[in-house]
Amino acid sequence: MEATEKLDTQQFLLNQLEAVVNLLEKQRIEKSLVERGSTANHVLVESMLNKQHQARLQKQLRHLHPADIAYLLESLPLEPRKTVWDAIKSEHEGHVLLEVSDAVRHTLISGMAAEEIASVAGQLDTDELAELAADIPKRAMLKILRSLNSDERRHLNTLLSYPDQQVGAFMDFGMITIRDDINLKAICAYIRKLGKLPGQTDKLFVVDQHNRIKGTLPLQRLLTHSPSLPVSEVMVSDAIVFSATQDIAEVARAFERYGLISAPVVDAHGELQGRLCVDSILDFIRDKTDEDMLTQAGVSEEEDLFSSVWKSARNRWGWLLINIVTAFASTRIIGIFEDIILQLVALASLMPIVAAMGGNMGNQTSMLIIRSLALGQITPANIQRLIKKELTLAVINGSFIGLIMGGASLLLYQDGPLSAVMAAAMFSNLLVAVIVGLGIPLLRHKLGRDPAVGTSIILTSITDSMGFFIFLGLASIFLVDH
């Protein structure tokens, strides 16, 4: 029995690793890499099956990019994940931690001693460290802080001092600053002496003696202009500069709009604080849209595909509990009208349609508003027009749907008054739905909250309750005897 289970696990690991390496291969067709990849694959699988071959596995993993190892770890169940993670022990470990999802990072860090975490974190730059900071246990963090020099500690403090949604929290410090009075030839010599530029460097930052930004020198201009020219004549003096306290979503839009790769970030006094790169922007956009999608569905946070069932269950309970409460609220509304349903049982069949169509149309409106808010298309000046348009739309669509629903009810029940009530209730609830679908995101936005979080659930609970209330209320007035 146990032997079969072990075989199953081994077969599973084999399949899993093969699938992962196949995917990696699909993503880069460059020959030498692919070949290297598939040899790595076989040795990898082999080493995993014979656990004594840790050293060999380790050697194979060293050839993979940290992002690829992270991807491998994310697709592995908890136990083999631990085996692979233990086998890494390389200079990559810190970067792998950086690349995995938050949920998977927890599973990795939870099995490490404070000393181990501190030594792994030692491989990282301060901006990378700041990204991990929230997940590192206090004891390990103290050890890490002691190992930093004063510059690094200052950088880390700066990064951690900005709220999550501000540019300052997304900066890195891998920028090269120059003065504007030297010539391009000297800059070239300086770069050659450095030997290596930080990743995503497409421009150098020109500052004055107070570290205030004067302009930028794109590498392009450095390469295309005469080496004898001074920086001041070649630099871009009206470069795009961001403030550390700006909203990152707004800045992400600017990156898209102007096709930026990197940009200087300054404080309130115009002093250079750090730089923002397009890779941070990509991360931000992906995280934000993922988060929006998950909260729309009522999942609290990112989930490890293989986290324990209990952990996942807890993660989804928050919104489900809210749903239970709101569902019972609409039940109580139906409860009030139970004697009316007894007099005309067709009401029970028709009432869910009134509620459901309201929810659907309200969601259409709120999604369009949430998206327009995210795109910054909604301004105090055009908001009135927009509201007017959506309400007109609600009246038009509401009339159509009301007529269709009324007609269908007439066909089903051959009851004129009932059909008229159905049409009127449908129309009214659609109007309610659009007003709520407009109102919730706009209000949340005005209060400085994220307009996407929970909108769908609040909206549906209101359109459900109102749908039942309007329909059964109209029926009790016009259709039945008291």
Add this chain to the structure above:
Amino acid sequence: MEATEKLDTQQFLLNQLEAVVNLLEKQRIEKSLVERGSTANHVLVESMLNKQHQARLQKQLRHLHPADIAYLLESLPLEPRKTVWDAIKSEHEGHVLLEVSDAVRHTLISGMAAEEIASVAGQLDTDELAELAADIPKRAMLKILRSLNSDERRHLNTLLSYPDQQVGAFMDFGMITIRDDINLKAICAYIRKLGKLPGQTDKLFVVDQHNRIKGTLPLQRLLTHSPSLPVSEVMVSDAIVFSATQDIAEVARAFERYGLISAPVVDAHGELQGRLCVDSILDFIRDKTDEDMLTQAGVSEEEDLFSSVWKSARNRWGWLLINIVTAFASTRIIGIFEDIILQLVALASLMPIVAAMGGNMGNQTSMLIIRSLALGQITPANIQRLIKKELTLAVINGSFIGLIMGGASLLLYQDGPLSAVMAAAMFSNLLVAVIVGLGIPLLRHKLGRDPAVGTSIILTSITDSMGFFIFLGLASIFLVDH
């Protein structure tokens, strides 16, 4: 009356333009630009109010970045939008067309003559032209094709030959190719002679005599290595290369993972076709997530904030009609059980909860699956484990929610058998919901379709119908007399 209306419009335009310029200001704090912006603002408004000042408006608009003009146009209602668009008439016009949303582009192009469109399109590169191609009327397109040289025509054909979701459709041709047998000094001289590098150039592409890619030369390495070295010694020979037929979503992940700025794209024979840049990736990610969000809500396509009410109404009808049909389907299921509801009216109150909770829990599951599919975390090897985990989760959460619902029903109606039926129906429908929530996206993915489109609507209609059927069915068996 008319005078007041005109005043209203003028006031509206004033507010609108001010809001737009304020927003632009907020996005870049660089001093000179802001100052320039706010002068531009006042003159802009003034010129718009006195329509005879077209020339002045035109001059002011010329200072704005095409992306900013596009943003301005998107936030303007149809009529002032036309005024501003007519005033542009500059070398920017083509790029503005490129930057506006599809819906707004339609409103702009529809008012232009074929000759005008052809001359505007003449300002664009072939890859930009390819982006617009779908929106350009046939007559104008023929004019444009005649004005291209043979290279450009070939490029355009190449771009248009790839389906929307393949890398080939996102390429541009602004790459600089070099041979590997010359030294860095010669490369620098060549770049200086060119005078300007294409946007987003962070590396040069090294090719052999058959135009097959041999490696890349990052500008970084060009700047940090000795000018006397040959390219072959400095270049990155295992560079990441994409195939023109690869899936763009997969490649976007690779851009994020490896922090790429640009990468070569090759055909099946390894010949260099073009390059892919991070700005195209950003555009793709934004468009894709916007689209997912809108289709989830049942909005067919991107909508112009100020498109006519009728156009918007049509845009939202597709899914609403599907909703009407599915809503009536669940009504018919309730209809079958009307006599049972008459015997026990509490069923009418409780049945919407069974349906609604199923929809919510199914949506949680399907969203997590859709996201994991998009991240490429689901492989043939781990899918079984994943399904097992989600089903276990459904059993646990279903039991809890079933017990809560049963308990609450007991409190409300003091009816033991009814509460037991409620608990059992709740449990069963949540299981159905999770199976459907897993099944639809996985099936759509297996069939090569987008797993996100329409999932939520199909899912809700199934959980509604099944919720009513299971609950009323169980009630008819266990609770009432026939």
